[in-house]
Amino acid sequence: MTESISIEGLSKRYELGALQQETQLRDHLVQLLQSPFRRRAPKEILWALREVSFKVEAGEVVGIIGRNGAGKSTLLKILARITYPTAGSVRTRGRIAALLEVGAGFHEELTGRENIYLNGSIMGMKKKEVDAKLEAIVEFSGMQRFIDTPIKRYSSGMRSRLGFAVAAHLDPDVLVVDEVLAVGDAAFQKKCMSAMQDLQGGGRTVLFVSHNMAAVENLCTRGIWLAQGRVQLDGPTHEVIEAYMNSFSSAAGASKLLAATDGRRGSGEVRFTRVDFLSADGVPQNVTRSGKGVVIRLHYHAAEPIERVGFVLRLYTELGTLVSETGTWHHGLEVAPLPEGDGYVELEIDSLNLMPSRYYLTLVVRSPLEGRVYDFIENAVYVDVEPGPIYGHSRPLDSRFGVVFFPQRWRLEGIGSGGLATPREAKAL
Secondary structure (H helix, E strand, O other), X not given: OOEEEEEEEEEEEEXXXXXXXXXXXXXXXXXXXXXXXXXXXXXEEEEEEEEEEEEEEOOOEEEEEOOOOOOHHHHHHHHOOOOOOOEEEEEEOOOEEEEOOOOOOOOOOOEHHHHHHHHHHHOOOOHHXXXXXXXXXXXXXXXXXXXXXXXXXXXXXXXXXHHHHHHHHOXXXXXXXXXXXXXXXXXHHHHHHHHHHHHHHXXXXXXXXXXXXXXXXXXXXXXXXXXXXXXXXXXXXXXXXXXXXXXXXXXXXXXXXXXXXXOOEOOOOEEEEEEEEEEOOOOEXXXXXXXXXXXXXXXXXXOOOEOOEEEEEXXXXXXXXXXXXXXOHHHOOOEOOEOOEEEEEEEEEOOOOEOOEEEEEEEEEEOOOOOOEEEEEEEEEEEEEEOOOOOOOOOOOOHHHOOEOOOOOOOOOOOOOOOOOOHHHHHHO
């Protein structure tokens, strides 16, 4: 395949406190005259990018992820030729359209229509080429009423809508998109995702920076994780996202010790000692995502052999609403007998159907016959559930839509059928 982007040994250095504008030079000269013998403080060097190398084939949609300050925006600015690297080389093929920040590339005094032509000319397009795209751009942006209004009167959302419409419709070979879609509403975000998928289908290359992991996972076939200006991982999107999200050290973390937990009740013959959160394949994880498999491992210590025990886990919302209770008893399982010493039991969940939010786990171990409680820890540990590609697309779901979601499908075959059900549907009714 044809390489669309080739980056080798790319590095970018900034000098913090260095003079950036001529107006600052005047202030510097004034300070020098006022204090000619004052020792100048050494400049602090910041490497935004260090030895970054990768190649992107034509038609690839690549997600760039990483924490704030990882170098994502600097990388895209170099690709868009807004800034230049300190070292290394960047080779791109074809026309590049960049949408890096709200309003970037717009002239404040010009109208929306005039800015469309301005952006087209910057990309090397002729007026008649822009004329052919103008109607589609305006319709996509939904800015028909305001297209002849100066940009300076646009809101951030209006600027973003027009900016993306221009970038996507002026036939770019490479589309570079930074975290600007966050200002659009859900319907417009869906249009943007569809437009980027159409670009990919047409052999265009897309570099997409976003903190919406569900959007990245749904749109991109490949992910690049940047950390402290370096490529931490480059590979299939789902693997890169899982590794990135597991790098976070939340308060709960992948493991929570319970030995010193206050407020626990019970007779004490059996005590919970630790809770581990694991991925479906047994890897410790700091972040749990909606729709993904998770294994909750409950470690315990038995001070003496116990004839029979049952393990119980209760899940609560932050407001104290019981979401679900489950235990070995519900599955017809009994631990009989429980030997003295340390051990663990695991609750394996194939798909965590919780909306993104924080949830608390209450842990109980008791005798299923006598009802005797050996250990009871209320709100023993919390788990933060992060957004995931729940229904196979990038539209975010959160606590506004409830507590849980269900594996489901909508069928639209009956539209326009006059309300007549198929034999299968009639039988079901």
